[in-house]
Amino acid sequence: MTTRTAGTSPLVYARIAGILYVIVFIAALFGPIFVRSNLVVPGDAATTANNIMASESLFRAGIFSYLVIFLTEIVLSVVLYVLLKPVSKTLALVMTVFRLAMTTIHGINLLNQFFALLLLSGAGYLTVFGTDQLHALVLLFLDAHEYGWSIGIVFFSVHVFLLGYLVYKSGYFPRILGVLLLLASLAYLIDGLAILLLPSYEVTPIFLAVPIAIAEMVFPLWLLIKGVNVEQWQKRALESA
Numbered sequence: 001m002t003t004r005t006a007g008t009s010p011l012v013y014a015r016i017a018g019i020l021y022v023i024v025f026i027a028a029l030f031g032p033i034f035v036r037s038n039l040v041v042p043g044d045a046a047t048t049a050n051n052i053m054a055s056e057s058l059f060r061a062g063i064f065s066y067l068v069i070f071l072t073e074i075v076l077s078v079v080l081y082v083l084l085k086p087v088s089k090t091l092a093l094v095m096t097v098f099r100l101a102m103t104t105i106h107g108i109n110l111l112n113q114f115f116a117l118l119l120l121s122g123a124g125y126l127t128v129f130g131t132d133q134l135h136a137l138v139l140l141f142l143d144a145h146e147y148g149w150s151i152g153i154v155f156f157s158v159h160v161f162l163l164g165y166l167v168y169k170s171g172y173f174p175r176i177l178g179v180l181l182l183l184a185s186l187a188y189l190i191d192g193l194a195i196l197l198l199p200s201y202e203v204t205p206i207f208l209a210v211p212i213a214i215a216e217m218v219f220p221l222w223l224l225i226k227g228v229n230v231e232q233w234q235k236r237a238l239e240s241a
Helices: 002-039 045-054 056-084 089-109 111-119 124-128 131-170 175-197 206-225 230-240
Strands: none
Touching: 002 045, 002 056, 002 206, 002 230, 045 056, 045 131, 056 089, 056 111, 056 131, 089 111, 089 131, 111 131, 131 175, 131 206, 131 230, 175 206
Protein backbone atom coordinates (compact mmCIF):
# COMPACT_ATOMS: atom_id res chain seq x y z
CA MET A 1 0.00 0.00 0.00
CA THR A 2 2.86 2.38 0.83
CA THR A 3 4.50 1.81 -2.55
CA ARG A 4 1.26 2.41 -4.42
CA THR A 5 0.61 5.66 -2.57
CA ALA A 6 4.14 6.89 -3.26
CA GLY A 7 3.64 6.00 -6.93
CA THR A 8 0.34 7.84 -7.38
CA SER A 9 0.92 10.87 -5.18
CA PRO A 10 3.15 12.80 -7.63
CA LEU A 11 0.46 12.49 -10.31
CA VAL A 12 -2.18 13.66 -7.85
CA TYR A 13 -0.06 16.65 -6.87
CA ALA A 14 0.60 17.43 -10.53
CA ARG A 15 -3.12 17.41 -11.33
CA ILE A 16 -3.86 19.58 -8.29
CA ALA A 17 -1.16 22.04 -9.35
CA GLY A 18 -2.59 22.16 -12.86
CA ILE A 19 -6.09 22.88 -11.55
CA LEU A 20 -4.78 25.58 -9.24
CA TYR A 21 -2.95 27.22 -12.16
CA VAL A 22 -6.22 27.26 -14.10
CA ILE A 23 -8.04 28.90 -11.17
CA VAL A 24 -5.37 31.60 -10.94
CA PHE A 25 -5.52 32.14 -14.70
CA ILE A 26 -9.30 32.55 -14.78
CA ALA A 27 -9.35 34.84 -11.74
CA ALA A 28 -6.52 36.93 -13.23
CA LEU A 29 -8.44 37.34 -16.49
CA PHE A 30 -11.40 38.70 -14.55
CA GLY A 31 -10.01 41.05 -11.89
CA PRO A 32 -6.65 42.38 -13.04
CA ILE A 33 -7.60 42.42 -16.73
CA PHE A 34 -11.37 42.59 -17.39
CA VAL A 35 -12.45 44.72 -14.43
CA ARG A 36 -9.53 47.13 -14.57
CA SER A 37 -9.73 47.60 -18.35
CA ASN A 38 -13.46 48.36 -18.12
CA LEU A 39 -13.36 50.71 -15.12
CA VAL A 40 -9.96 52.37 -14.97
CA VAL A 41 -9.13 55.00 -17.59
CA PRO A 42 -5.40 55.83 -17.40
CA GLY A 43 -4.85 59.53 -16.69
CA ASP A 44 -8.57 60.30 -16.37
CA ALA A 45 -9.41 60.50 -12.67
CA ALA A 46 -12.99 61.74 -13.07
CA THR A 47 -14.05 59.06 -15.56
CA THR A 48 -12.38 56.34 -13.50
CA ALA A 49 -14.13 57.46 -10.31
CA ASN A 50 -17.50 57.69 -12.06
CA ASN A 51 -17.03 54.25 -13.60
CA ILE A 52 -16.33 52.71 -10.19
CA MET A 53 -19.31 54.42 -8.57
CA ALA A 54 -21.57 53.26 -11.40
CA SER A 55 -20.25 49.68 -11.25
CA GLU A 56 -19.28 49.25 -7.60
CA SER A 57 -20.43 45.62 -7.57
CA LEU A 58 -18.14 44.83 -10.50
CA PHE A 59 -15.24 46.59 -8.78
CA ARG A 60 -15.85 44.59 -5.58
CA ALA A 61 -16.07 41.39 -7.62
CA GLY A 62 -12.66 42.28 -9.04
CA ILE A 63 -11.30 42.61 -5.50
CA PHE A 64 -12.77 39.21 -4.67
CA SER A 65 -11.01 37.71 -7.69
CA TYR A 66 -7.71 38.97 -6.29
CA LEU A 67 -8.47 37.20 -3.01
CA VAL A 68 -9.15 33.99 -4.93
CA ILE A 69 -5.77 34.38 -6.64
CA PHE A 70 -3.90 34.89 -3.36
CA LEU A 71 -5.53 31.99 -1.54
CA THR A 72 -4.90 29.72 -4.51
CA GLU A 73 -1.28 30.87 -4.76
CA ILE A 74 -0.61 29.78 -1.19
CA VAL A 75 -1.81 26.24 -1.85
CA LEU A 76 -0.03 26.13 -5.22
CA SER A 77 3.24 27.14 -3.58
CA VAL A 78 3.05 24.14 -1.24
CA VAL A 79 2.08 21.72 -4.01
CA LEU A 80 4.96 22.84 -6.23
CA TYR A 81 7.33 22.39 -3.29
CA VAL A 82 6.16 18.79 -2.84
CA LEU A 83 6.58 18.10 -6.54
CA LEU A 84 10.08 19.51 -6.78
CA LYS A 85 11.69 18.85 -3.40
CA PRO A 86 13.16 15.52 -4.66
CA VAL A 87 15.45 17.61 -6.89
CA SER A 88 16.65 19.90 -4.09
CA LYS A 89 14.81 20.53 -0.85
CA THR A 90 16.73 23.74 -0.25
CA LEU A 91 16.07 25.28 -3.67
CA ALA A 92 12.46 24.09 -3.62
CA LEU A 93 12.00 25.79 -0.26
CA VAL A 94 13.58 29.04 -1.51
CA MET A 95 11.36 28.83 -4.60
CA THR A 96 8.31 28.48 -2.37
CA VAL A 97 9.30 31.38 -0.13
CA PHE A 98 9.66 33.74 -3.10
CA ARG A 99 6.18 32.87 -4.38
CA LEU A 100 4.73 33.34 -0.90
CA ALA A 101 6.59 36.65 -0.61
CA MET A 102 4.96 37.79 -3.84
CA THR A 103 1.56 36.69 -2.55
CA THR A 104 2.09 38.58 0.71
CA ILE A 105 3.10 41.76 -1.13
CA HIS A 106 0.10 41.49 -3.44
CA GLY A 107 -2.23 40.84 -0.53
CA ILE A 108 -1.10 43.96 1.33
CA ASN A 109 -1.13 45.90 -1.93
CA LEU A 110 -4.83 45.10 -2.37
CA LEU A 111 -5.53 47.67 0.35
CA ASN A 112 -4.99 50.33 -2.32
CA GLN A 113 -8.18 49.21 -4.04
CA PHE A 114 -10.11 49.36 -0.76
CA PHE A 115 -8.74 52.87 -0.18
CA ALA A 116 -10.17 53.85 -3.58
CA LEU A 117 -13.57 52.52 -2.51
CA LEU A 118 -13.42 54.38 0.79
CA LEU A 119 -12.70 57.64 -0.98
CA LEU A 120 -15.87 57.18 -3.02
CA SER A 121 -18.01 56.05 -0.08
CA GLY A 122 -19.42 59.49 0.65
CA ALA A 123 -18.38 59.31 4.31
CA GLY A 124 -18.72 62.56 6.27
CA TYR A 125 -15.03 62.88 7.06
CA LEU A 126 -14.28 63.09 3.32
CA THR A 127 -16.06 66.44 2.94
CA VAL A 128 -12.73 68.20 3.55
CA PHE A 129 -11.78 67.09 0.03
CA GLY A 130 -13.23 68.57 -3.12
CA THR A 131 -14.66 66.29 -5.79
CA ASP A 132 -11.65 66.68 -8.06
CA GLN A 133 -9.33 65.94 -5.16
CA LEU A 134 -11.23 62.76 -4.27
CA HIS A 135 -11.13 61.59 -7.87
CA ALA A 136 -7.41 62.31 -8.10
CA LEU A 137 -6.75 60.34 -4.91
CA VAL A 138 -8.77 57.40 -6.26
CA LEU A 139 -6.61 57.23 -9.36
CA LEU A 140 -3.49 57.71 -7.24
CA PHE A 141 -4.31 54.62 -5.15
CA LEU A 142 -5.20 52.58 -8.22
CA ASP A 143 -1.89 53.55 -9.84
CA ALA A 144 -0.11 52.69 -6.58
CA HIS A 145 -1.76 49.27 -6.75
CA GLU A 146 -0.22 48.71 -10.17
CA TYR A 147 3.24 49.59 -8.87
CA GLY A 148 2.74 47.33 -5.87
CA TRP A 149 1.77 44.53 -8.24
CA SER A 150 5.00 45.04 -10.20
CA ILE A 151 7.06 44.87 -6.99
CA GLY A 152 5.50 41.50 -6.28
CA ILE A 153 6.28 40.34 -9.83
CA VAL A 154 9.99 41.01 -9.26
CA PHE A 155 9.87 38.49 -6.40
CA PHE A 156 7.80 36.18 -8.58
CA SER A 157 10.46 36.27 -11.31
CA VAL A 158 12.93 34.68 -8.87
CA HIS A 159 10.37 31.99 -8.06
CA VAL A 160 9.86 31.24 -11.76
CA PHE A 161 13.64 31.09 -12.32
CA LEU A 162 14.07 28.54 -9.54
CA LEU A 163 10.99 26.66 -10.73
CA GLY A 164 12.46 26.49 -14.23
CA TYR A 165 15.84 25.34 -12.93
CA LEU A 166 14.31 22.59 -10.78
CA VAL A 167 12.05 21.44 -13.61
CA TYR A 168 15.04 21.36 -15.98
CA LYS A 169 17.14 19.32 -13.53
CA SER A 170 14.33 17.05 -12.33
CA GLY A 171 14.43 14.25 -14.88
CA TYR A 172 10.70 13.72 -14.43
CA PHE A 173 9.65 16.80 -16.41
CA PRO A 174 10.73 17.53 -20.00
CA ARG A 175 13.70 19.88 -20.03
CA ILE A 176 11.98 22.14 -22.53
CA LEU A 177 9.49 23.09 -19.80
CA GLY A 178 12.38 24.25 -17.66
CA VAL A 179 13.80 26.29 -20.54
CA LEU A 180 10.42 27.96 -21.14
CA LEU A 181 10.10 28.85 -17.46
CA LEU A 182 13.65 30.24 -17.34
CA LEU A 183 12.90 32.48 -20.32
CA ALA A 184 9.65 33.57 -18.68
CA SER A 185 11.46 34.43 -15.46
CA LEU A 186 13.79 36.76 -17.35
CA ALA A 187 10.82 38.39 -19.10
CA TYR A 188 9.00 38.84 -15.78
CA LEU A 189 12.08 40.44 -14.22
CA ILE A 190 12.71 42.84 -17.10
CA ASP A 191 9.05 43.83 -17.31
CA GLY A 192 8.68 44.34 -13.55
CA LEU A 193 11.85 46.39 -13.21
CA ALA A 194 11.02 48.46 -16.30
CA ILE A 195 7.62 49.43 -14.84
CA LEU A 196 9.27 50.45 -11.56
CA LEU A 197 12.33 52.22 -12.95
CA LEU A 198 11.39 53.64 -16.36
CA PRO A 199 8.71 56.38 -16.22
CA SER A 200 8.01 56.14 -19.97
CA TYR A 201 7.48 52.36 -19.88
CA GLU A 202 3.76 51.61 -20.19
CA VAL A 203 2.99 48.48 -22.24
CA THR A 204 4.74 45.11 -22.03
CA PRO A 205 6.45 44.57 -25.42
CA ILE A 206 5.64 41.47 -27.43
CA PHE A 207 9.11 39.96 -27.01
CA LEU A 208 8.51 39.84 -23.25
CA ALA A 209 4.82 38.94 -23.35
CA VAL A 210 5.29 35.90 -25.62
CA PRO A 211 7.66 33.83 -23.44
CA ILE A 212 5.54 34.61 -20.39
CA ALA A 213 2.33 33.56 -22.14
CA ILE A 214 3.84 30.35 -23.55
CA ALA A 215 5.30 29.24 -20.22
CA GLU A 216 2.13 30.11 -18.30
CA MET A 217 0.05 28.00 -20.70
CA VAL A 218 2.33 25.05 -21.47
CA PHE A 219 3.47 24.19 -17.93
CA PRO A 220 -0.03 24.05 -16.37
CA LEU A 221 -1.33 22.07 -19.36
CA TRP A 222 1.51 19.60 -18.97
CA LEU A 223 0.68 19.19 -15.28
CA LEU A 224 -2.97 18.56 -16.10
CA ILE A 225 -2.49 16.24 -19.06
CA LYS A 226 0.83 14.46 -18.54
CA GLY A 227 1.68 15.07 -14.91
CA VAL A 228 5.10 13.71 -13.98
CA ASN A 229 7.19 10.65 -14.75
CA VAL A 230 6.32 8.73 -11.61
CA GLU A 231 9.24 6.31 -11.83
CA GLN A 232 11.77 9.10 -12.14
CA TRP A 233 10.07 11.11 -9.37
CA GLN A 234 10.27 8.12 -7.02
CA LYS A 235 13.90 7.57 -7.95
CA ARG A 236 14.82 11.17 -7.16
CA ALA A 237 12.78 11.03 -3.95
CA LEU A 238 14.70 7.96 -2.77
CA GLU A 239 18.03 9.55 -3.65
CA SER A 240 17.20 12.71 -1.70
CA ALA A 241 15.80 10.88 1.34
